[in-house]
């Protein structure tokens with residue numbers, strides 16, 4: 001993961017496969033291809049998972065909503081998708097158990113009849129799960145038991161249906177995929193974007209003009225095949241390869257707001273069965289806070305989607321209908337928005353109704369492969385389908401090895417690993433639990449760094465489990481280049497508390513500056529830029 005060394009290397013190389021975009025799909029594809037022995041380059045114009053893959057609801061699921069729609073509309077494609085999601089759920093949980101875990105979700109209901117409806121639906125959902133992840137079956141909870149588990153729920157509920165799905169730390173899972181791809185031999189680079197392609201005499205893609213987004217330095221790389229994994233931006237890359245291609249992606253914006261952990265008060269999540277616009281909402285425990293989401297609206301333009309005031313109010317209204325004491329906008333400590341890379345239907349169907357399925361497209365004229373659509377849960381299946389297609393063009397197809405490939409940090413990891421971290425470090429329970437779940441067995445490398453310098457054992461900010469050694473680890477071993485790489489995607493602090501992230505930026509910049517040779521002036525500019533961005537997000541969310 002030495003970025004400058006990799007940049008020096010790529011220029012004169014011919015790769016078998018150049019993957020553009022390092023979200024879940026691209027990082028998953030790079031890992032799959034590298035495990036099959038291909039010579040792979042993975043690039044992203046921003047950071048690993050900086051797009052949608054760090055801004056999801058973080059559920060690993062077959063999606064109960066699609067099961068409902070499948071039965072209502074007798075739609076086999078939706079049923080197939082639920083089954084795929086549930087099969088992949090088992091694999092995602094098994095391959096990085098430090099980053100993904102089973103999650104209990106409570107669906108509160110207003111009447112026994114409503115409870116019966118959800119109970120039957122969730123029993124069917126249980127049946128669809130392959131059993132590979134052995135999650136407990138769904139069951140009915142009495143009103144008393146529901147309120148005992150989540151005391152802030154309104155007394156006007158009749159009870160709840162409890163069921164299980166998976167939850168992951170999306171950005172860190174994506175980073176583990178990219179690091180695992182590098183371990184398997186791929187060259188992985190963040191902050192390197194595709195500018196344009198050059199074609200051969202037959203009109204097929206031959207080279208890519210890349211640019212280091214941090215310095216503006218151009219690079220030209222040759223590759224036998226190019227794979228477009230740019231999610232919501234896929235059409236732009238498809239048009240670069242072949243301007244005659246029709247648009248296929250219909251980006252849909254979804255936002256989340258972060259609330260105090262005490263809203264749920266436990267390790268369990270809530271599924272709010274109905275909002276004003278007929279959607280469901282999720283309130284999930286994440287890093288000691290509660291994430292509330294999401295929305296589903298058409299989106300166009302290049303600006304980063306962020307939480308807006310009216311969206312914050314909409315989310316709060318949906319949750320408040322089920323709480324005994326309503327939450328206010330001032331309870332929100334952060335928020336984020338992402339773009340679903342939905343595959344467009346021919347008509348103007350509401351984006352909420354578009355299937356979250358995927359497709360591998362091969363444009364024969366330019367020889368560009370694109371993976372379109374899909375969701376986090378099925379990233380591995382998407383990658384497999386794409387690399388099967390690429391592999392059959394390049395050579396005799398080799399079998400995919402990702403179903404059982406443990407990601408970095410996962411080998412020898414077990415639930416009590418935090419105690420091993422504690423024995424080695426003497427850090428508090430909460431720091432050790434945090435280190436074990438963020439890094440898996442690699443937490444011991446963070447501990448070793450901390451032991452090399454007493455200052456590195458200090459917290460980044462008081463009241464949170466992050467230690468300063470993590471900043472150095474992020475630069476040296478996780479290719480972090482900017483404050484946001486560390487605060488949003490390595491530590492996740494930006495998702496849980498904007499004000500604290502703005503404060504932490506000063507310490508993060510100090511260590512990053514030291515590691516990356518920033519001048520004092522550059523350090524100050526980075527902090528100012530980051531703090532200004534946070535002030536702007538707070539203002540847009542109506543939190544001033």
Ligand SMILES: Cc1cc2nc3c(=O)[nH]c(=O)nc-3n(C[C@H](O)[C@H](O)[C@H](O)COP(=O)(O)OP(=O)(O)OC[C@H]3O[C@@H](n4cnc5c(N)ncnc54)[C@H](O)[C@@H]3O)c2cc1C
Nearest residue numbers: 021023024025045051052053057059194231254375376377
């Ligand atoms: C609000 C919301 C909630 C969601 N919740 C869930 C959920 O709970 N469970 C689930 O399974 N799925 C969920 N999803 C869907 C899931 O997050 C996405 O399907 C998935 O993350 C898409 O991954 P991707 O790699 O295809 O795209 P992205 O993660 O967007 O990655 C594309 C990458 O391409 C890069 N890129 C773009 N152009 C270029 C270029 N020219 N050169 C180089 N790089 C480029 C971008 O920087 C970006 O990093 C959710 C989505 C949203 C929006």
